[in-house]
Amino acid sequence: MSSQTISVDELEKFTTHNRREILFYLHQLINDGERISVTFNEGKETVLTVLLQVNEAENMLIFDWGGSETTNRKLMQSERNFFVCAPHGVKNQFMSGMVYETIYKKRRAFATRIPDHYTRLQRREFFRLALPMTRRPTCIIQQDDKPALELTVVDLSIGGIAAELSGSQLAYEIGQTLQRAQIELKGVGTLEVALEIRDKCTVQRGGKVADRIGCRFINLSHAVENQLQRFITSVQREERARLGG
8 A cells, every 4th residue: 555545534544643652653663773764855855764862852853864965955955854664564654844953962963843643554454463472462352141261362463363262162253243352462461452253264283173263453542553563563573583683
């Protein structure tokens, strides 16, 4: 999906104006050292950079100085600048106004105002994280007249989860809604979510059988989405470190 193929209504759906969320995403880009493309001069010029600091008190975003002095001067004359990157396959973008020179840790850097809106163009089919055994959360499904079920989440995304239960005990149907589900994300917290079952199958590993359901989140809030993204990023970072990446 690109900005040319997404409608205005869809773009707004993926855009947040919540300052706390915007700050979270900016800090995440800094922590990951994500390379960012800054396009300006009506799309004719581009600078590659990384974010360095979010100064909340001064409402300033500081980012790295470019390698070309000519391009740097042009950037500081631009009134409209477009920042875009794609960490973990999720397109992040935001706009800024004027940019000026500052000093960060005794080095030249750019500064601009913290954006007042931020867009993350992620859909469920874009990225799905298969979880290692040690990081698989428990999904507890409350039932009206029966004991709660405890399933193991085997993969997840911002759009939904796949979860398994040993044996053939899931009497659910495709299209059924599970209004009271809890997903326990270690290091992040317990998410209260509603799920719609989109797929159901039986899997077999080494002679053991399990029922698996694929579910999508229903009306996921921005706060819960943030928690999910934090967990996904944490797992990815651990896996990259384990593999020496």
